[in-house]
Amino acid sequence: MKKIIVFAIIASLFASCIPNKDLVYLQNKGTNSSAIEVTQEASKPYRVQTNDIITISIKALDQKLVDMFNPSESGSTETSQQGLYFKGFTVDDHGNIRIPVLGELNVLGFTLDEIRQKVEKQLLDEYFKAEANIFVTVKLAGLRYTINGEIGSPGTNVLYQDRATIMEAIANSGDITITGNRKEVQIIRKFPHGFETHSIDLTDAKSMNSPYFYIQPNDYIIVKPLKQKSWGTGTTGVQTVATIVSALSLVTTAILLSKNL
Known part of the structure; x- marks a missing residue:
């Protein structure tokens, strides 16, 4: 009986404990080298899609001449997501945005730099001369993503950066829990x-x-649970032993009580 109990404890330890290799990020698997080679091909310029929110700022030597092209300002430097939602330009289902005075401009599938060039060209062709020194800035209104599953703080978050990796998104959301499957993080991405x-x-x-590896606006990230979570025996050796000991204690107590009846 003792051998059976010891065997059960050892088997449970091996089966339920989460190994360290499943918790460490970005390991050099299959190589002894400490260097990590990263190609830049994965990081391509983002092309705007429907429902994206972009901000456009137009400046000139005489700022009063271009104020009519900029969204109305309230005098504050509010950079909250709510402020960007109301002041930014939302890409509609047809891929257009509406800029004061300039009217509708199609931006679907264009990079931010290409949109900047389009706005500058229209301003110079229709309203200003080169001497006005028109300066246009086009940015995404933050990288908005949603993350759910085995994560510290699930929900929708915004990173106010031009580029961000999935590692930054996870860190910004409280990191993956110990029962989260880091080997199979699922990303749902919108395409045309x-x-x-x-x-x-x-x-x-x-x-x-x-x-x-680089997130895009409106990415949906799902962190699946490891099998150890559903087993409920614990995620560490100490937790597993404590669970087994508790179970054995209950069984022993039940047997002793039944014998006394």
């Missing part, structure tokens, strides 16, 4: 033809070469 789903192994350093 629809949604695509892709999985990325964040325990492997090669994931930095993935086109999904």
